Amino acid sequence: MQKIQIKIPVLLPQVTSEKDTCVKRLINELEAKDGLEKVHISDKEEDGVPQLCFHYDPDKISIDRIQTIAERVGAEITKKYGHLLIKVTGIRHTRQARLIEKKLLDIKGILEASVTAAGLVRLEFDKNETNFDLITEKLEKENIEIVERSTGEDGLIKAKQKTKPDLKKKVSKEQTSGKVHKASEGESHAAGEKQAHEHGGVFGKDTELIFAIICGVLLGIGFGLSFLESVPDWISLSLNIGAYFFGGYFTAKEAIETVAKGGFEIDFLMLVAAIGAAILGAWAEGALLLFLFSLGHALEHYAMNKARKSIAALSDLAPKTALLKKDGQTEEVGIEKLNIGDVIVVRPNSKISADGVVVHGTSSVNQAPITGESVPVDKVPVEDPSKDYSKVDDIKAENRVFSGTINGNNTLEIKVIKEASDSTLSRLVKLVNEAQTQKSPTQLLTDKFEKYFVPAVLLLVVILLFAFLVINEPFSASFYRAMAVLVAASPCALAISTPSAVLSGVARAAKGGVLIKGGRPLEDLGVITALAFDKTGTLTEGKPKLTQVIPLGNIKEEELLKLAVAVESLSDHPLAKAVVRDGKERLQGNTIPEASNLEAVLGKGIKASLGNDNIYIGNLELFEELNDDKPSEEIIEKVRYVEGEGNTTMLLRKNKEYIGIIALMDTPREAAKETLLELKKLGIKRMIMLTGDNQKVADAVAKEIGLTDAWGSLLPEEKVEAIKKLKQQESKVAMVGDGVNDAPAMAHSTVGIAMGAAGSDVALETADIALMADRLETLPFAIGLSRKAKSIIKQNLWVSLGIVALLIPATIFGFANIGVAVVIHEGSTLLVVFNALRLLAYKK
Template sequence: MTIVRRHLIPLISGALIGAAWLLGLLPVPPLVSDAAMVAAAVVAGFPIMRTAGRALLARVVGIDLLVTVASVGAIVLGEYWEAAAVTFLFAIGHALESATLNRTRSALTALVALAPDVALVLRNGEQLEVLAGSVRTGETVLVKNGARVPVDGTVQQGTGTIDEASITGESSPAEKRAGDRVFAGTVSTGGFLQVLATEVGAATTLAHIVHRVEEAQEATAPTQVFMDRFSAWYTPGILVLAIIVGVVTGDVFLALTLLVIGCPGALVISIPVAIVAGIGRAAQLGILIKGGEFLETAAKITVVAVDKTGTLTRGRPVLTDVVVLNPALTRAEVLDWASRAEAGSEHPLAGAIVQAAAREAAREAAQGAQVTGLPEHITSVPGQGIVAAVAGRTVLIGNPALLRAHRIAGTDAATTLAEKLAAHGRTPLIVVLDGVVAGVLAVADEVRPDAADMVDALHAAGIVRVVMLTGDGPLVAQAVGAHVGIDEIRSSLLPEDKLDVVTGLRRDGHVVAMVGDGVNDAPALATADIGIAMAAAGSAVAVETADIALMGDNLLMLPAAIDLARRTVRVMHQNVALALVTVVLLLAGVLFGGVTMFGGMLVHEASVLIVIVNAMRLLRRSGQRAERRARRRISSESHVQSPKKSEKSENKEMIRR
């Protein structure tokens, strides 16, 4: 109804103005046409006056007050046409602004529209169609081809493909099978899935995204705060200036014209419209920006610090090598002792060893495993490894520093081998049983195929340095860093060391973005100027706490986010410059060039629309061209793995029993 009324008012006012002109051409008393013109001014001006009154009650002198005073003054002076023209143009300008501003919020509207109204659930063995909001946690939801997923959940049965572009920004549908996660608002493009509902209603990832985008688009950027303060002084200043001009010149109509010309409409709207458009565009790409403040800060980033595991790599390490150095042990025994010790460790690499041992035990089932169970005691040595008590024996697993600390003899061969494996990008773990070196294990994490392209794109976006922060040893870090093209590598870091690195970079004058998983690197993420959480889809904590959350696994969204932030800030500056130049020229035109009230209002409303249209350029999809080119390059290249096949061949004899 508000939208209809907004368009109806300028239509009625315009019709009355047209009628007044026609009556002026007919042989009727001038009073009739003047009455029509005044009626046009009242119809268009009453909502403006009402808004001005409300603002005054809140002790705010706004644009509406300037227009109200000018139009009332024009009527008092008998300038009915000027009064009608000014209020009509202001009303039609408001209607056009409302329509175009709604387009800048199109991303949020589209997100809200993604939420399905109904869900197909399985209750008592029957398929029932219910309201999506009535689905309960733990229920089984059926997702058929073409249907929109109504809840967040885990696939229990079935296979299919899901278009997750609305959540992660990924254009290619994702294959889903038992155990995989699905999100509300995504669309099935094939197959049939039975999904166990884990989050419903306001708890879904989509709901968190909508909430975050709503808050972000309403948040105030530092530049906007400055402009708001400026406007708070500028608008009353124009009112005072008009009074002074009227008193000095004795020309009341000139003073009223000055009020209209001085309206800072384009200035007031220049910043928020750009922020809304920029954050909306980011949401379309699967990038959540917490607010205008972080959008502006992201545009100033000079250094990007990235965690290795889970960011540059997939975060799913696998055991690649088992080299036996103690002839009294078999390959299966070395792996088994190591797995039992690592079973009590929280280190990310421990899982790879335990899983590999389980597979090895299954293959060697005929012989049976000699040692089974969990460690009786385990001590983690930060930066070195672990010391465990297993079945009454002592097992050490770690790097050469751990062996030196425990005065283990005969480690030269193990150290040389560990260095060779590390040079190939694998993480070596030396296994010691009761003071004797048993063997060396190697674990590798696959480098993401788009990691190198991300670094190139960051440099192209103006980032002067990309720093890798990792707890891995120097050789592994150097191998991964060289492959990806990292500018600076910091290895063997503890969480507090990463914090110190980020603090040091900021102390050197850099604006630092820290990219991590949002949990393990929490201190560094919190200390950085911008904390960026990777692959935040499904993680409500990451969505709510990160300054910027990349919903998908696509690393190219990181440079895309920085590039979008910089384009948004450029648009903000362009809008402010345009608004200021327009106001200055109009004021000069009124005082020295004879600009009329009608002409000034026409230019004023045109400048407002130009500012909005300029901001709407951010909604265009041209920013994805670089991303598409990078994806084509990735798909044309062979799948990057660590270790490479050539490296495996080189070490074939070394790892063979």
């Protein structure tokens, strides 16, 4: 059996994650081919790109045939299956979102659907069986209007909102052209900008809330007048009937719409309970039920809208226009017209319009909207403004800027390196929106619970309707009790308890520069007990620094450093650059001699001429190979001792005399030690470093910053094995890395956390959680927020289930009437929503 690896994007160009269901389909299709024994995602990656590993029989199939089949199947899958993320308005609450989800899944060809009360619809569909027009038509029938959509092929597209036929025609055009259309001023609204529970009416978007208040006023006046003997009873009755109209208008409207579509929701149950109360002559109780239900609904939507707006605000970060510099002149253009390589001018104290590099001017930039950094970052021009930086991965932080960040007091000229639809901000908005559609483990559990709970309650209500046949009471008493149980058992609070917390948690994290991709990682991060860290670039600075200069013999430290800098300045090796950079800083302007005749020995060191002298710089292996004058045991022992402290060493020899040792080290981040202490306080028991460096280096770094374990000399596949071992020991493990080399290990951990994800497409796509800034100190914030979210989700579940558990027996045995039941029921719904909103105010 032989193996071959092929990049996933070669096969599925629109798929950015190996976790996509299209990758599973591709694997299933390929494994059905004769000669292909096994197909799986490899633990190894190339340039951070996932690979498919094919185990094949060379006697049955050739590599060329595998490549052809894989590309054909991949093309077929890409052609056959579509992905959509749609922003909509008109979804009123979580229960309606679930109803629409079911309706969409009923469409032939829809394979996966997720709908949120925040107004987001995520779909995966078979292009041969359905299309965007049919999906739009279905949504329109549910009185849902599309605001924006995105697919695997294009960025976020705004849809015009005029009449329904125009909307449909517009969407269809966009789908065929694939171009981005910008809605004209006032024609479209970002989701969250418009109230999600917009019924319209005489009072506009606030009509339901105003109707609820009118209902309450009429109820209060009617109730008060009922105590005055001089006032006829019909006046109080008329006021209660008026209260019924205003309190029940939208409840009845929703109930009728739902029942007409074959649904059976809480609105219908509440309406039946209110009608039942009226039949029994309890008009005031029925009006109270409708008042509290409609008021609770309106306040619930107001509260959820607050969280929704927090996420929608991300979309508004980027300015809509930019000052394009062309032929010495500036012209204001829409950001969608900017191309890679264009130069834009950013005036003082204005927002930056595109991802790019500074080519002229110096300033400080507030990056908080993207990375959460509270301190502005100084920006300087790149060394070569004419270079194409769009394909460069390691752009320095002082040269790079992001769309949506805010310029300081000086004018900057910026060369665009990403189109508007592909900017870091655009990706962040898209991923945050997708995150809202990902259900958490708790939400999946509550959905499953409700599936069985609602039919059980309806069965109980039917049984209670016939209680008068068993116990000595009139039918009216049995009917009233059954209606009270209906109100008490309605799982409103349960339905909204988890989604509201996930929405608030994701919104707060995004504001703090942390991207959490949905409910699962939000919950999982809160229960991890162990953290595994990559070393280079995560716990350390990621670049070597000159740590020690040790003269041997009579030479002075300054003279030794001059020789080293002179010779190393001829080399472009990273270690040589570090010696030159830090050496010049130490020498502070002293004259450095000129070296020549550089000869490099790969992996061992260099030789050069300095005047009449030969200078050798390298590791011990270089000098072991020289036949004459090997270093003494004393010198070797000294080198080994310095290496034992975690340094990389260079031994210097002038002609035949050994003159000194230079030590370099990838030094720990300044914040590493303090961050690890904070993590320990948060209850993280084990903090393990996984590194390819030797064990001595690993131990030295671990000791300095306070890690519990350090595992060195690990290859990428051995890091995966280390994660698997840790999961057996600790159950829940998070892996923190840069999202590129560490992607396989991150994929096998409970939660993968990428550092410095701003500007890194791979890190944004591969990680479950992305720390946008290259700052380790944001990790305790992310974990703390997750713990808080997990705690709030638990509180909400206890409140919602506890209230139902208490109210059902209380109403069955007559301890609580409909009025009491509805007050407690609506109170618990509002309580869980406002409890979830506390996450928006979470402090670091």
